[in-house]
Amino acid sequence: MKNILFIITFLSFSLITNRIFANRAGTGPTDKLEENASVSYLSSGKTGRYDEIGTMFISPAALSSAIRGRTWSFGFQSAPADFASNFFFLGYAWPTEKHTFFMGIALLNTSGLEKYNAAGEFESEFSTNEVLVGFSHATQILPNLRIGETLKIFYLGYNVAQATIVSADAHLFWNPFSFFQLSFSLTNLFSTPYNLANTQEFLPVHLKLTPGIVLLKNKMILYYTFDSLLPLYADVADPIEHRVGVETFIWKNYLRVSFGYDGENFTSGIASTISQYNLHFGYLPTSVEDRFGLSLTFNLDAIGGGPFGRPKHLPRTDLEEELLTFYKGLEAYNSGKYKEAYDDFDKVLQENPDHKLAKEYRERALLHLRTSKWLDDEQRRLIKLHKDLAKEYEEKENYGEAISEWRMVLKLDPTDSEAQPNIDRIKKLVDKKVKALHAKGLKFYAANDKLNAINAFSEALKLNPEYEPSKKWLVKIKQELTLAERAERERIERLQKAEVYYNRGLSYYGNKSFEEAIQQFELALKFNPDHENAKRYLKLAKEELEAERKGLRGKEASYVLYQKGLKNYRDGQYFRAMQDFRNAIRAYEKNQKAKNMLKKARKKLNAQTAPLLAA
Incomplete structure (x- = not known):
């Protein structure tokens, strides 16, 4: 930390002595290789866009905060000019719990260049090749602070000269608040000398400072970059550049647009992220040429498995969870595990009912289940148990529990022909009572009698636990209760839940399903630790289960x-x-x-x- 403070102090002193707002006299021969590695960076006016691996040359510390898993990145740029200029980039990133590693290679090929002699006569055409290989690393030293470093190896192959250069950068990324971030980098802090014009030179040292501000509830980010050349190795011009950029999220992450101004030209870009793919297209004019760029980032981690599994510390987005569950279901389907596949596709559709592939494959899995004997003895036993309990509950007019038991049957066997018709029949049977109780709850609410309103809605849900209007009103009213009312209501609900689980446990116990009975009695005691009957039957159920396992039954x-x-x-x-x-x-x-x-x-x-x- 002392070393970092020393460097910042030294550079601050260097900046004070520089001429502010001067015109830059020139930059190093490698700048294009570094900056062109990221289309998003260029389309934002060379400001703080850090979602592409190409920005590992600009700030791996900032990029590491955006990398969610092991990721490939491909980039391409082309300029429609008299000469052919093509840029290619390939990068790879892999994070661990505190560290992120990057590697990348960039190639700039320019052909169709013309050579003239001293008299101005055309002699021949020639081409140039510039290559950059980079290795970066970033470390999270505090929850909101990351530092990084980059080692770069350049090969410059021109018609009249070649050079190989090694340089090193240092980076820092600070994100103290959700609406503010700051990136700081020193490029070419160390550099080997090169000779392209019979003179030994060093790459100029850049200092870049980029703050970013998040606006409109994360829908817009504004960037500003302060870029200065520092005379650390030679007496070179050291003016300062100011750049600005903006990125707007038009439609979530599916459509983003960016604009920038780099002091000479306006740039723009459009990007989209769909599942594990991130595509970015940019219009990147310069004073010399109009350039178009395209980049693709592919997150291997989104499909999981193998050596590319997600590090445990990285949370998944909803979209990644959906994709992971879908691929898990697809793998189960292809392995003939149709029940697992059905459950996974059903889970996807619960979160995203419009997922066409999940819907199609769920139907296929269901078709396989209907034509195969996939149920094992234990599943058959549990299905029979839940059917018997559903019938018992209905006889006792405990319709909500009956519906829950039929739902358990469907969970165990989605092909069961009795379950859904019985659920629909019971709902129809209790429909009038449920609506009457719901209307009663609304009247209590209108009279500001919230506790009785809660009781009415709760009674409606006891008859039909899937009645959405009562569910929504119950949530709304609970949020409006005072702390004292809420505490009393929660106490009553705990006792009620304990009684529900206790009665379920008795039903399981009576059917000699002791494992299930134990689970229900334990849940009853979780909500009411003083429930003496639950304690007694829990002990009996455990004794019965132990006796059963020891062969003392039958x-x-x-x-x-x-x-x-x-x-x-x-x-x-x-x-x-x-x-x-x-x-x-x-x-x-x-x-x-x-x-x-x-x-x-x-x-x-x-x-x-x-x-x-x-x-």
């Missing part, structure tokens, strides 16, 4: 326990015999012999203990 286990009870009965151990007969009945309820012997053992025990009690 006809065979019941027979063994019955025989053990008979032995204790014959030995006069009536209390132990009663325990064995009870366990035999718990293992298999239809063991009539155990039931009969339990009665006999109880009579014997009473006869045995009667004299003791009389005394």
Whole structure:
């Protein structure tokens, strides 16, 4: 940190001694290679656009904040002039938790140039090749502060001379607020000498300072760049340039436009990001030529898997989540795992109902499910359980729970022919009651009786948990409650939820689905830790599950326990015999012999203990 402060102090002193607003006398022979590596940077007037890997030569520290995963970048520019000038760029980036690494190569080929002799006579045509290979690294040293460095190797191949140059840059990116960012860079801070005109020279050192301001709720970003040449290696001209740029988000990230002014020319660009692709087209005029640029960034990470998996610390956007889930479903579909595929495509459609491919593949997966025996024994058991519970709830007029159980059936088997018709039938059955309760809730709300309004809407949702109008009003009213009212309402809701889970647990327990019963009793205790019945049945369910796993359930286990009870009965151990007969009945309820012997053992025990009690 001390070194950074020293450099900033030294450069600030250098700037004070410079002539402000002078006309730049000239720049280094490598500037075009660095700046042309990013179409977005040029289209914003050479200001702070950092979403393309090409800007690794301008500021890897700033770029690292925009890189979401391992990413390829391709760039191309061409100038329609008398001579052919083409620029190519290829870059790659990969982030880790605190570091981001970049590598890139840029090539500028110019052909059709004409050579003349001293008398002004044409001699021949020639071409030039300029190549730049760069390696960059950026580190996040604080949550809002990143530093970076770049090592660059240039090869300049001209008709009369060639040169190879190595240089190094330093960068800093500071983002203290969501609406403000600042990029600082020193280009060619270190440089090897080169000789193109029989004179040893060094690349000029650039100081670039670029603040950016976010406006209109992240829909517009304004940039300004302060660019100065510093005389660190030679006595060169050191004027300052001022540039401005703007980027506007017209339609989310799908359509963005940018404009810039670099002190001589106005530039413009249009960009679009669709899934993992980012396309940018720019009109980039200079004082010498009109240039058009095109760049494509491809985020390998969006499809996941393999060596290009997303680093865990990087959050995904909604669009990336959707794409990842779709490709996961596609992979499951191609592997014949049609239930997994159906679930993934269904998840995509819940977030984006207009996703045509997900809709098509979900139907295909469903067709496969309908024509195959994909259900295993456990799924069949659970489907039967949920169907039985749905019927039980409907008999008790607990229609909301009945709908929830049929929904569980659909989740387990989307091809089930009974579930959806039953859901629709129950909704139709309770429709009048639901609407009447909803209207009652609206009247309570109009009378400013919010707690009773909540009760009415809650009752409507108990009958039909999918009734959207009551859902929306319930959310609205809860937001309007005072802190005290909200606390009391939340307490009541916790108790109500605990009771719902407790009753579900009893249903599962009665159907001997002990794992499911345990889950429901635990949820009941989560919302009401003092629910004594939930505690008791949770203990019983765990005992039953343990006994089941140890093989202490079923006809065979019941027979063994019955025989053990008979032995204790014959030995006069009536209390132990009663325990064995009870366990035999718990293992298999239809063991009539155990039931009969339990009665006999109880009579014997009473006869045995009667004299003791009389005394």
